[in-house]
Amino acid sequence: MKTFDYASPATLQEALGLLGRFTGDARPLAGGTDLIAQIQERRREPDVVLDIKRIPECMRLSLEKDGLHIGAAVTCSALIAHPAVRERFSILAQVASLIGSVQIQNRAGLGGNLCNAAPSADGIPGLICLNAQAVIAGPKGRRVVAVEEFCIGPGKTVLGRDELLVELLVPEPPAHSAGSYLRFIPRAEMDIAVAGAGSFVTLDPKSNRCKEARIALAAVAPTVVRARAAEQSLTGQPLTTSAIERAGDLAMQAASPISDVRGSKEYRLELARVLTRRTLADCAKQLGISL
C-alpha cells in the first residue's frame, strides 16, 4: 500500500487550510468503511487522509428550527439512536439501519455514503426524498447544494478539491407525510442493492389527495435519480392501488440501468417498478390509507 499522511484537524478552518495547502490527492475520512477498503484494495491512493471526526460541525446531530443538522461524520448508529430522527425523519433511521452491519453502522454515516457517490448508495434516496441539502465549506465560504445535485457520476461529486462536506441539512417533513425506502438484495442483509427505491408522499388532509410526491431510485442509473414522471402522476391524485401502479410503471422511465453481476438491465427496470409500488404502498399504510 502507498504511504499517505494522516491529519486530524480540530477545526473547520484548520481543515480547509490543510486542504488548500496540499498539492496531492487529499481524501476526507469520516467512518472509513469505504475509503479504507478502497485504499487497501488500491482503488484509491490518496497522498493525505484528512480525518474530519475532531471537527465539531462534522460531528453535530441536532434538530433546529431550520431542520435536522447531520454532521458529515455522524454515524448511522447515532442516527438510529436519536429519538427525533426515529420519530420525525423515520426514513433516515430506516436507511441507516440498512447500511452494512452493526460494526459498519458504528463507523459509517450518511455524509460519507453521499460523498462516496455510489449509484447503489442506500443513504441517498432517503435524503433526496426529504429534500436534504448538502452544506459545503471551501476557501470562499459556504455553499449549499441539494443532495439530488451532489453526485455527478459513479464516485464523482460536485465537491472541489479544496472543499469539504460539513453537514446535511434536512428540513422537517410536513404534517400528513410519510416516507419509505426499500432495496432489493438476494441476501437478508449485508449486501449492495441490486436496485432501491425511496418514496415520500405528502397528503392534503382535506381532500386526502397527494400534495407532493418525491421518488428516488438507486442502482438504476449512474447516480441516484428522481422519478419525476412518477411523482407528477401522483400530484393531485388520491393514493389508490391504480395510482400507485401507474407511478410504478412511470418510475421505469427514470431508470437507465446497466447489466452487471448483481442483475440485468431488464431485472433492474422491473425492480424499479416493483420497489416504487411497494414503497408508495408503505407510505399509504403509514398515512392510514387502506388500499
Added chain:
Amino acid sequence: MTKKTITPTINGEPKELLVDQRITLLDMLRDELHLTGAKEGCGNGNCGACTVHLDGLSVDSCLVLAVETTGRSVTTIEGLAKGGALDPVQAAFLNNSGMQCGICTPGFIMATKALLAKKPNPTEHEIRTSLAGNLCRCTGYDKIVRSVLALTKD
C-alpha cells in the same frame, strides 16, 4: 515511511506507540502488540473476524486506521477474561459449542458482548440481525445463536 506517535488505551492499559500512518488497527493489534485474537478474514468489512470495541462500540478493526485510536479505548478478545476467569460470553460459547474451527469466534464474541451491553435480552431474530456482520463458514450459525440465547434471561 511516515510514522506517528499515538496514545490509545488497549484493554484498559494506556499505551504509547510509534506507528506507520497507513496501518490499520487490526495490523497494529496483531503485528505491533501481538494481540492475535482478532483475525483478518476479508479485510473489507464483510466478515467481522476482526471485530473489536472502539470506545465500547463494535467495529471492524480492518477498517480503522491505527492513528485514529489515539486518545480512544480499544478492547479486544484478550481484554475480556479477568484473573483467569472467562467472560460470561466466552463461557457461553464454550458451554454451547458455539464454534468449530475458531477463526470467527473472537469476532462473534466481541459482537455479542456489544449487543448484550445495548440489549440484554435480544430475541433470536435480533441476535441473527445484530450478528449479520460476522461470518462463520463452519457452524451454520445455529450453535452460535444458541450460545447467545443462553445468555438471555427469557
